[in-house]
Amino acid sequence: SLPIIIYTDKTFLSGKIIGGQEAMPHSHPYIAYLWINTTEKTKKCGSFLVHEDFVLTAAHCWRRSITVILGAHNIDEQEMTQQVILIRKAIPHPYFKRKSLNYIMVLQLEKKAKLTAEVSLLKLPSGHSQVAPGMVCTLAGWGLIGQNISTTKLHEVQLEIQKDKECLSRFKRPYDSTTQICVGNPKEKKNVSGPWESGDSGSPLMSKNVAQGIVSYGKMEGTPPNIYTRISSFLCWIKTTMKLFKLQGQY
Template sequence: MLLLLLISSAFVLPWAGAGRIIGGKEVKPHSRPYMAYLKIQVTNKTATDRYSCGGFLIRPDAVLSAAHCVDENGTVKVTVILGAHNIHDEEQSQQRIRAKKWVIHPNFHREGHVNDIVLLKLETNATINAYVRTISLPRHNEGVRVGTECEVAGWGLTSLERRKTDVMMKVVLEVQNDTLCKPRFRKYQRQSMMCVGDESRRKSTYKGDSGGPLVCNKKAHGIVSRARKRHIFPEVFTRVSYFEPWIHDQLRRFALQELPASPSSQ
């Protein structure tokens, strides 16, 4: 389901193109109207690669996702699909919009997926309706208690054997204590990351889920970021509340760029 990038402490696997939710179930169609499916194409001198990631709509013109999804060498093109349930059907509910530009956090580091967040500016505003809506973000440093049950949805792989799904899946995961992730993940940072997972080790996000939201109490508190190779527990999510000031600063910059030039600047 969600493009959860599974990364071990020794091996960092790109979640771009990564999988689907393990141990989850199909969602009621169009019950998560904030979900975005990112079709990503990377072209360099020798080849063209195509993969997908998750994301979520926070304003009619803006989508949040994981930085590692678009941090690639070569020419990157991103098409955002909103209002989808079966991603391989041409559903009338779907809106396909090119990403005009995107801003990766300036302190993003692929090693350890530190500051793993990107804000994408859509070429045209999404039409808000029953199938496409925004999701709220937490306030700056608004916390989520250990033990809180949260939900992740996406179109990622549904098993370690790389089983695929065309429809959106969901899984319920629990917020874990940071002490569980700190010794297992290099460069784990409690302020900017969340430790999440299912202690039974039966449920998880996986490849293709990266960039999707961890929804707690109806807010997008996390972004699918990384996990250890061939381990589905625990997982690391980007902590959205830590980046709230940066997000709003970028949204303000997006808005200013849309204003017509004043006579004095022409």
């Protein structure tokens, strides 16, 4: 089982879109909604389809019972475009723990998703792909859109990549630029923040239809920047993991 993480510096797993807008329906066909059953209550996370039978998300979204909803815009409606698939296997990064904070997890689906206009794959970055300060990326998810204001429709927000020093000075916990990205202009009221169960943890940070980061954590008050997992640093692990479990679980 995964370790329990206790926070004492008012730093929280991210989960809320601030300053964004409703996305055009199915304009992000790779975004997947995670319905997570726990002993206390139902929680939610974001994720994204990278192979017909694998999605990526944040490791802290791990629970024993997870359902993936693909092809959705309004997750409260039974849209004809939706595909609802259970998880066969959850594989969090082996070094996921409080000190390293490698917030990445591969989820193997029970069956292959059917690729359609509303359900498609999101490209992973190449090994040399890097985002640089000043670049503007897109994030989409079903998280809270304000203080205790929930939404059932997919929202999106544009966020600016920051220099590493912005996160080094902001967070008490270690910030590692080789595996993490500092995201969100502190001068703009646009961000992702709040408790992880709010819904956007695990959602992808995208640039030109390539996944560059995964929503990880930030300050509870919602002021940017936040810290995202740098996907390019985990390409070898992602590809090896998908290959290993695909060989073990042919359909």
